[in-house]
Amino acid sequence: MNRLFHVPLSPFCRKVRLSLAEKKVEVELVEERYWERNPEFLRRNPAGKVPILKIDGQLLTESAAICEYLEEKHPEPALLPRDPEGRYEVRRLVSWFDDKFHNEVTSNLLYERVNKKVMGAGYPESKNVKAGAKAIKYHLDYMGWLLDQRRWLAGNELSLADFAAAAHLSSLDYIRDVDWNRNANVRDWYAKIKSRPAFRSILADQIPGFPQPAHYADLDF
Amino acid sequence: MNRLFHVPLSPFCRKVRLSLAEKKVEVELVEERYWERNPEFLRRNPAGKVPILKIDGQLLTESAAICEYLEEKHPEPALLPRDPEGRYEVRRLVSWFDDKFHNEVTSNLLYERVNKKVMGAGYPESKNVKAGAKAIKYHLDYMGWLLDQRRWLAGNELSLADFAAAAHLSSLDYIRDVDWNRNANVRDWYAKIKSRPAFRSILADQIPGFPQPAHYADLDF
Ligand SMILES: N[C@@H](CCC(=O)N[C@@H](CS)C(=O)NCC(=O)O)C(=O)O
Ligand SMILES: N[C@@H](CCC(=O)N[C@@H](CS)C(=O)NCC(=O)O)C(=O)O
Numbered sequence: 429m430n431r432l433f434h435v436p437l438s439p440f441c442r443k444v445r446l447s448l449a450e451k452k453v454e455v456e457l458v459e460e461r462y463w464e465r466n467p468e469f470l471r472r473n474p475a476g477k478v479p480i481l482k483i484d485g486q487l488l489t490e491s492a493a494i495c496e497y498l499e500e501k502h503p504e505p506a507l508l509p510r511d512p513e514g515r516y517e518v519r520r521l522v523s524w525f526d527d528k529f530h531n532e533v534t535s536n537l538l539y540e541r542v543n544k545k546v547m548g549a550g551y552p553e554s555k556n557v558k559a560g561a562k563a564i565k566y567h568l569d570y571m572g573w574l575l576d577q578r579r580w581l582a583g584n585e586l587s588l589a590d591f592a593a594a595a596h597l598s599s600l601d602y603i604r605d606v607d608w609n610r611n612a613n614v615r616d617w618y619a620k621i622k623s624r625p626a627f628r629s630i631l632a633d634q635i636p637g638f639p640q641p642a643h644y645a646d647l648d649f
Numbered sequence: 650m651n652r653l654f655h656v657p658l659s660p661f662c663r664k665v666r667l668s669l670a671e672k673k674v675e676v677e678l679v680e681e682r683y684w685e686r687n688p689e690f691l692r693r694n695p696a697g698k699v700p701i702l703k704i705d706g707q708l709l710t711e712s713a714a715i716c717e718y719l720e721e722k723h724p725e726p727a728l729l730p731r732d733p734e735g736r737y738e739v740r741r742l743v744s745w746f747d748d749k750f751h752n753e754v755t756s757n758l759l760y761e762r763v764n765k766k767v768m769g770a771g772y773p774e775s776k777n778v779k780a781g782a783k784a785i786k787y788h789l790d791y792m793g794w795l796l797d798q799r800r801w802l803a804g805n806e807l808s809l810a811d812f813a814a815a816a817h818l819s820s821l822d823y824i825r826d827v828d829w830n831r832n833a834n835v836r837d838w839y840a841k842i843k844s845r846p847a848f849r850s851i852l853a854d855q856i857p858g859f860p861q862p863a864h865y866a867d868l869d870f
Contacts, residue, residue, distance in 0.1 A: 488737060492740060492744055493740035497736070500733040501733050512721040513718075516715075520710060520711045528698075
């Protein structure tokens, strides 16, 4: 049986979960409290990070490498277009979310508010939370601008870029940090992606100590 | 003419330079002092980062997406193997260096010692420099362990993983932060990669205020 060692609100894990679900690759989810650094976990991934995917007799790490591998082994439905220009744009946006959005928004909001509490690592720094709250506006505007020109973030087909973005935004939505009224394009895009069967498992997540808000799983939020 | 907007010691830029040179794609290098945030630069890349590659009438950003694009448009010589397992391992290691090594080592050493000075952003934090100096040992050991089993980092052929690693290590070597006596495998690997024609431009870099150390460009270091 395939297994994904993960943390429910990790955007990198969610991106992999969405890819697996879209491609109908079944997987058992195993929560890994990576901050406890148990030796079995470090043996599985010397980098000490989740996600870790056990598949085809191997242990795979690094979400970008995992998603490319899934794309090559399970090409249908495709999450990358066929032309190099289209593939480039998807990969650029995946990096945009996993590098820039992650550093400017996710770490300032989610990691401050949730991870610190879960790990017993103190209280949120209000300076960081403020910086994150400011930066997310600019990112939502950028997404809105992209969606003015395209049906999905990287072009006219759903792609890994949408899953990368939705992975970050859904985790932030769980802690009510996304203002869905800011941009109508972004709201419509999220409504579309939220209603996909691949999203179900993510909408069912429950984090002890952080009750799921009512709008989170509501398709008509 | 193709152009690469870059910063000489940036590991992300160096990885792209190495890929371009290995594939014999000619490019004019243009230095971009990104911290001055000039409007023309931000128009080229709203993410405000280098590298930016002008090629085929487009402006490409995000080094991982750029390298995949180059691989697809200029497949020879190949920097990714053909089988999904081999490709996975290359991509995993590229992410290892550009995420983990970058955060644990490069930002603690290079950014503290060089970037802060160049940008006029104060003095190195000795706590960070110490953490970087400690972490690099563990990374060199990990590389040595990989090279015990393989000729190159990701397998028996040279790949993007070697260029990602060499991009970080060469920048750190410029500021004398690599102990080449720590691991003989790593030293032999670096000697091999350093002697490739693709490495020449990198060995010719000169950073004002940081004279190039004698061993840096020496193939017999
Ligand atoms: N580049 C990695 C990043 C994964 C990552 O940073 N995961 C976090 C959880 S969201 C983690 O495990 N952090 C533990 C650590 O960095 O020690 C990927 O894309 O898979
Ligand atoms: N994910 C990007 C990272 C590039 C990056 O961080 N570049 C640095 C220079 S080494 C930069 O331009 N930083 C400016 C900034 O982050 O504002 C890539 O792989 O191209």
